[in-house]
Amino acid sequence: MLQRWMGWMGLAFLAGALALSGCGKQRAAFTMAGSTAFQPFAEKLADQYMAVHPDVAITVQGGGSAVGVQAALSGAAQIGMADLVTLPPEAAALKNVVVARDGIAIVVSPKNPVTQLTLDQVRRIFNGEIRTWKALGGEDTPVRVVSREAGSGTRSSFEQIVGNLKLTSEAIIQDSNGTIRETVANDANSIGYLSHGLLNDRIKAVQVDGYLCTEESIMAGHYRLVRPIYLLTRGEPAPTSKAFLDYILSEEGQSMIHSNGLIRAK
Amino acid sequence: MKINSEQIVRRALMLVAFSALASLLLIAVFILKEGVPFLFKYGPLNFLLGSIWDPQAGQFGIYPMIVASLWVTLGAMAIGAPLGIAGAIFLNEFVPRSVLRVVKPAIELLAGIPSVVYGFLGVMVLAPFIRAHLGGPGLSVLAASVILGIMVLPTVISISTDAIGAVPNSYREGALALGATRWQSVHMVTVKAARSGIIASIILAMGRALGETMAVIMVVGNAVKVPHSALDSARTLTANIALEMGYATGLHREALFATGVVLFVVIMILNALATSAIKAGSRRS
Numbered sequence: 001m002l003q004r005w006m007g008w009m010g011l012a013f014l015a016g017a018l019a020l021s022g023c024g025k026q027r028a029a030f031t032m033a034g035s036t037a038f039q040p041f042a043e044k045l046a047d048q049y050m051a052v053h054p055d056v057a058i059t060v061q062g063g064g065s066a067v068g069v070q071a072a073l074s075g076a077a078q079i080g081m082a083d084l085v086t087l088p089p090e091a092a093a094l095k096n097v098v099v100a101r102d103g104i105a106i107v108v109s110p111k112n113p114v115t116q117l118t119l120d121q122v123r124r125i126f127n128g129e130i131r132t133w134k135a136l137g138g139e140d141t142p143v144r145v146v147s148r149e150a151g152s153g154t155r156s157s158f159e160q161i162v163g164n165l166k167l168t169s170e171a172i173i174q175d176s177n178g179t180i181r182e183t184v185a186n187d188a189n190s191i192g193y194l195s196h197g198l199l200n201d202r203i204k205a206v207q208v209d210g211y212l213c214t215e216e217s218i219m220a221g222h223y224r225l226v227r228p229i230y231l232l233t234r235g236e237p238a239p240t241s242k243a244f245l246d247y248i249l250s251e252e253g254q255s256m257i258h259s260n261g262l263i264r265a266k
Numbered sequence: 267m268k269i270n271s272e273q274i275v276r277r278a279l280m281l282v283a284f285s286a287l288a289s290l291l292l293i294a295v296f297i298l299k300e301g302v303p304f305l306f307k308y309g310p311l312n313f314l315l316g317s318i319w320d321p322q323a324g325q326f327g328i329y330p331m332i333v334a335s336l337w338v339t340l341g342a343m344a345i346g347a348p349l350g351i352a353g354a355i356f357l358n359e360f361v362p363r364s365v366l367r368v369v370k371p372a373i374e375l376l377a378g379i380p381s382v383v384y385g386f387l388g389v390m391v392l393a394p395f396i397r398a399h400l401g402g403p404g405l406s407v408l409a410a411s412v413i414l415g416i417m418v419l420p421t422v423i424s425i426s427t428d429a430i431g432a433v434p435n436s437y438r439e440g441a442l443a444l445g446a447t448r449w450q451s452v453h454m455v456t457v458k459a460a461r462s463g464i465i466a467s468i469i470l471a472m473g474r475a476l477g478e479t480m481a482v483i484m485v486v487g488n489a490v491k492v493p494h495s496a497l498d499s500a501r502t503l504t505a506n507i508a509l510e511m512g513y514a515t516g517l518h519r520e521a522l523f524a525t526g527v528v529l530f531v532v533i534m535i536l537n538a539l540a541t542s543a544i545k546a547g548s549r550r551s
Contacts, residue, residue, distance in 0.1 A: 150513070169491040171489055173509065175483065183405070186397075
């Protein structure tokens, strides 16, 4: 009985292996790697693209923006993904194209009466210089800063755009946009920052230098906390990856990016 | 034919038994290999006693996290140990065996609840409660201690119950015959006789509390600073590794492995203490 089972299983494995090796050969394949912020979008775009072009196989990997740059340089991935405000110097050797943009919203609890801040106030809050909401036109309660962990792309973009920022050691650290949102929603005295796509009515975005983090103000160039999302290739992209890049920049690709919470490239 | 298959099974089981040992060895070697060189490059004292953790600036001091881990673990023990030991005494000495047979497995079921669920409860219920009634950010050393105190209950109760249950009935009978009240016989004779097992349960629970990661990350707030009160936010050693592992490269990555080495050494010491406590107990009886 046991032996028969083993036999069947072996046969099944063999058949599976043959089937896999058979179909892999005729398809044009390339890999994308990098930014975890753009990864889910890249996966969706790749799925949609492959549904129309069954002869193309796209593999999407994460790893972070630094990995995206490295993988594109080394050729481990044909397309690197990076969500950095300024690309590192080694990326100068790469061809880059902005495929989407992401606003970073400064958020507080809806119970907080404060509705606007200047960029300088934001800097001093996260530096730990401003410690009560009274100084910002709110109640006389302590300001509780919530930030992302060291190495997060959202955090490094935020710190770069704000400039001269040395995060206070009092800051509570949360490891995702979602937990930042929960923490800020639950604590009336807290302030945090998160990706524009994750705003909802449990938290309140404040105006920065007079502008809210909305698509209109970002497109018009008024809202300052915006980071681009780059796709990187070494030299001119190969025809298959070029076709995919064109698809991402096409109306269909851009509207998919838009409907899922990011902002169009142009 | 029969002998043959028996031998195969024996070999296979031996392989399985040694594979557990081999994975322990591999983990130890890997962590030490990745972490120890950094310790000497950066200086063990700078690493252990430095109070600034700023990977981007190349500063790797884990003193705040060592203090935080210590406070959170001690807090968890202050809550979990008395509750657990009292529970174990009650279940053994004051209720019929039939109740013990139902309640003990139920308590052990607590150990099967995923830690992320404890963390979720902590974030949704405990942290807002602390913030509203005691002040501070809510996500705090106190919140982590309470959550961990509950999480270690199955460990404390289960091992303590076994230790107390193993005390021969003649001890209790002797105490009662000498005129001791029930409570006197419990705390002067039974608990004393089961002492080593109870101590072992506490030490193992400390290891559990020190090593817990997910639930702690969710409720402790993770601020990199030495906590000044139980209501302050802090970051434990385990949380530090888990939070930054995904991005860390180069020195930063090595520093996280070195953090792992510190944890590994502490847990090894705790386990050795627990084992020797259990051994000391079995020698006496």
